[in-house]
Structures are given as structure tokens and as C-alpha cells.
Amino acid sequence: MARALIIFGSTTGNTENTAERIGGILNAKGLEVTVQNVSDATPGDEAGYDLVLYGCSTWGEDEIELQDDFIDYYEAMDKAALGGKKVGVFGCGDSSYTWFCGAVDAIEEKVRNIGGTLVAEGLKIDGEPDDYEDEIDAWATGVAAA
Numbered sequence: 773m774a775r776a777l778i779i780f781g782s783t784t785g786n787t788e789n790t791a792e793r794i795g796g797i798l799n800a801k802g803l804e805v806t807v808q809n810v811s812d813a814t815p816g817d818e819a820g821y822d823l824v825l826y827g828c829s830t831w832g833e834d835e836i837e838l839q840d841d842f843i844d845y846y847e848a849m850d851k852a853a854l855g856g857k858k859v860g861v862f863g864c865g866d867s868s869y870t871w872f873c874g875a876v877d878a879i880e881e882k883v884r885n886i887g888g889t890l891v892a893e894g895l896k897i898d899g900e901p902d903d904y905e906d907e908i909d910a911w912a913t914g915v916a917a918a
């Protein structure tokens with residue numbers, strides 16, 4: 773059975789809820805899924821997984837800021853074992869800010885730089901994830917089949 777790891781950073785719970793929803797879809801598609809808070813994750817944990825998904829919300833006014841808990845992980849991501857792995861990135865944000873879901877773009881760039889293969893365009897959620905259930909389910913279904 774293919775194994776998927778979902779690592780999320782979330783301050784108010786939106787990206788966490790999205791991670792759990794994506795995990796449920798992947799599970800229903802037959803993948804063995806681990807959903808992990810980035811606070812409990814270390815780059816290198818990706819070893820042994822076929823699919824790795826990163827979820828991170830965006831904070832900050834004057835520049836892109838990753839969700840607080842994700843910053844240390846991001847800085848150490850060069851040690852992530854992504855070679856040959858399928859990777860996807862998602863996150864919650866608010867399009868009234870200059871850098872809408874900038875964390876998704878920043879993590880995708882990092883993934884490309886360290887040899888991961890992005891299998892879907894980043895999923896950017898504008899506002900409440902409850903309003904994006906169809907988009908979330910479609911994205912998760914796509915990465916499960918990638």
C-alpha cells in the first residue's frame with residue numbers, strides 16, 4: 773500500500789482541518805496516511821513515504837511569512853528526503869493580503885530546489901476551508917492518482 777505523509781503548520785486550525793480532510797480522501801483512495809503537525813516533524817521524516825504533502829498558512833504584512841511553527845522546518849528542509857517522491861503543497865490564506873498564500877509558493881520553490889517532484893499545482897484556499905470542500909476533495913483525489 774502506498775504511504776502518504778501530510779505535514780501541516782496552522783495557527784487557527786484552518787490548514788489543520790484542510791490537512792485532515794485531505795488525509796481522509798487519500799485514505800478512502802487506499803493510501804496509508806500519516807497527518808503530522810510540523811511542530812512534531814523533522815526534515816528526514818519523509819523517508820519511507822511515496823507521497824509527501826505540505827500544508828502551511830501565510831502570515832505577515834510587508835513580506836511573506838510562513839506560519840510560525842513551519843519556519844524552523846522550512847529553514848532545515850534541505851535535509852528533507854524528497855528525491856524521487858511525489859510532493860504537493862496546500863495552504864489557507866486571504867486574498868486581501870498582498871501575497872495571497874505566499875507560503876505555498878515559497879514551499880513549492882523549496883521543493884523544486886531540493887529535488888522533489890510537484891504532482892499538482894499548489895492548492896490555495898481563500899478564507900474558510902469549509903467553503904472549499906469540493907476544491908479540496910478534487911485536489912486530494914488528483915494527488916492520490918498522480
Ligand SMILES: Cc1cc2nc3c(=O)[nH]c(=O)nc-3n(C[C@H](O)[C@H](O)[C@H](O)COP(=O)(O)O)c2cc1C
Pocket residue numbers: 781782783784785786787788828829830831832833835836837839864865866867869870871872873874899
Ligand atoms: C496578521 C495576519 C496576517 C496575514 N497575512 C496573510 C498573507 O500575507 N497572505 C495570506 O494569504 N493570508 C494572510 N493572512 C490570512 C491567514 O493566512 C488565514 O487566516 C488562514 O486561514 C490562517 O490559517 P491557519 O488557521 O491554518 O493558520 C493573514 C492573517 C492575519 C491575521
